[in-house]
Amino acid sequence: MSITDTKPQLKGQNVATVNIFRYDPSTTDEAHYDSWQVPITGSMTVLDLLFYILEHEDGSLAFRYACREAICGSCALYVNGTYRLACKTQLKDLKATEINISPLPHLKVIKDLVVDMDPFWEKYERIRPYLITRDDLPEKEFLQDPADRLKMDDMVDCILCGACYSSCPQCWTDPEYLGPAALVKMNRFTVDTRDQANQERTKIFDNEHGVWRCHTIFNCVEACPKDINQTYSIQHLKRRAVARRFGGK
Amino acid sequence: MSVRDQGQPAWLVGPGGAMAWLLQRLSGFILIILLATHLLLLHYGGDQQLVFASVTIRLKTLLFIIIDTGLLALGLYHGLNGLRNVVLDYDLSRRAGSVLTTVLWIVGIFMTIYGATALYSFWAGRGVFGG
Ligand code: SF4
Ligand code: FES
Numbered sequence: 001m002s003i004t005d006t007k008p009q010l011k012g013q014n015v016a017t018v019n020i021f022r023y024d025p026s027t028t029d030e031a032h033y034d035s036w037q038v039p040i041t042g043s044m045t046v047l048d049l050l051f052y053i054l055e056h057e058d059g060s061l062a063f064r065y066a067c068r069e070a071i072c073g074s075c076a077l078y079v080n081g082t083y084r085l086a087c088k089t090q091l092k093d094l095k096a097t098e099i100n101i102s103p104l105p106h107l108k109v110i111k112d113l114v115v116d117m118d119p120f121w122e123k124y125e126r127i128r129p130y131l132i133t134r135d136d137l138p139e140k141e142f143l144q145d146p147a148d149r150l151k152m153d154d155m156v157d158c159i160l161c162g163a164c165y166s167s168c169p170q171c172w173t174d175p176e177y178l179g180p181a182a183l184v185k186m187n188r189f190t191v192d193t194r195d196q197a198n199q200e201r202t203k204i205f206d207n208e209h210g211v212w213r214c215h216t217i218f219n220c221v222e223a224c225p226k227d228i229n230q231t232y233s234i235q236h237l238k239r240r241a242v243a244r245r246f247g248g249k
Numbered sequence: 250m251s252v253r254d255q256g257q258p259a260w261l262v263g264p265g266g267a268m269a270w271l272l273q274r275l276s277g278f279i280l281i282i283l284l285a286t287h288l289l290l291l292h293y294g295g296d297q298q299l300v301f302a303s304v305t306i307r308l309k310t311l312l313f314i315i316i317d318t319g320l321l322a323l324g325l326y327h328g329l330n331g332l333r334n335v336v337l338d339y340d341l342s343r344r345a346g347s348v349l350t351t352v353l354w355i356v357g358i359f360m361t362i363y364g365a366t367a368l369y370s371f372w373a374g375r376g377v378f379g380g
Binding site: 049170173174175206208209212213215236241242244245 | 266268269270271287290334337338339340
C-alpha cells in the first residue's frame with residue numbers, strides 16, 4: 001500500500017499548517033522548511049503530528065523519540081519559538097493554526113529534527129554523574145534522611161533532554177562550558193549527603209569553563225520542560241566554591 | 250601549564266573565579282552606597298556651584314576624597330572584571346586568559362593611580378594645574 005492510499009481525508013476537519021525543518025546532508029548542503037496541511041484531532045501531540053507526516057506524507061522525515069511519556073528526554077524540539085517535548089505538547093496548547101517545528105537550536109543537525117548530542121553527553125560525563133564514596137560500602141542500602149533527600153528534589157527530575165543546553169548563550173560561545181544540565185546534576189551530587197567526592201567535584205565546577213561562565217541569563221529555566229531551576233543549582237555551586245575558599249567543605 | 254595542572258584535561262582551567270565573583274558582588278554593593286553618597290554630597294553638601302573655587306574646597310575635604318577614591322578603584326575593578334568576564338565567554342585559551350587578566354590588572358592599577366593624582370592634588374596642597 002502506498003503512503004497516499006491510507007491518507008485520511010481533510011474534509012470537515014480542523015486543519016493546521018505544519019512547517020518542518022528539513023536537512024539531509026547526503027543529498028544537499030541546503031536546509032529548508034517543508035509545509036503540510038495536517039488534520040488535527042482533540043488530544044493530538046506534536047509527536048503524533050510528526051508520526052502523521054511520517055506515515056502519510058514523507059516517510060523520510062527523521063526525528064527522535066522513545067518513551068512517548070516525557071521521561072526519556074529524546075524528543076525535545078523547538079516548536080513555535082519555544083522549547084518543547086514533542087510527546088508532552090498537545091497541539092491545542094500551542095493555540096496556533098500554523099505550527100513551526102525545528103531541531104534544538106545551536107546544535108549540529110544530523111538530519112531533519114535529529115541533532116548531534118555528543119557535546120552535551122561529553123559535558124555530562126565530565127561531572128562524574130554518579131555517587132562516589134570513600135568509606136566501606138554499607139551491608140545493605142545507603143540510608144538517607146527524607147529531609148536530605150528533599151534537598152535534591154528539583155534536580156533529580158532532569159530527563160537530560162538538552163533543551164537547556166541548546167538555549168544557553170554560554171554554551172553557544174564557549175564550547176567547553178559544562179552547561180546547565182551537567183551543573184544541575186553536579187549540584188545534585190554535591191548536596192547528596194552520601195557522596196564523598198566534594199573536593200574533586202569542586203575542581204570540576206569551580207573552573208573557568210564551569211559555574212563562572214553562568215551569568216544568570218535564565219534561558220535554561222525558561223526552556224526546561226520539567227520546570228527545573230538550573231540557575232538556582234548553579235548559584236548554589238558558586239556559593240559552595242566561595243565557601244571552600246574560606247575553609248568550608 | 251603549571252605543575253598543579255599537569256595531568257588534567259585541557260578544559261579544566263582552574264582554579265576558577267570564586268574570589269573574582271565574590272569581589273564583583275561586594276564591589277557592586279559598596280559602589281551603590283558610595284555612588285549614592287557621592288551624589289548626595291554633590292547636590293546637598295556645601296557650596297554646590299560648579300566653579301573652580303568650590304570644587305577646590307570639595308577636593309580638600311577628606312571624606313569626599315575617600316569616597317571618590319573608593320568610587321574610582323571599585324568602579325574600575327567592577328568594570329574591568331566585567332569586561333574580563335565578557336571576553337572569557339569566548340573560550341579563550343588558558344594562556345590568553347591569563348594575559349588578559351594581567352593586562353586588565355595593569356590597566357586598572359594605572360588608571361587608579363592616575364585618577365588618584367587628580368583627587369589628591371589639592372589635599373596635598375598643590376593645585377592640579379600647579380596653582
Ligand atoms: S535541566 Fe531541564 S531542560 Fe535541561 S536537560 Fe534536564 S530536563 Fe532538559
Ligand atoms: S519521547 Fe521520551 S520524552 Fe518525549
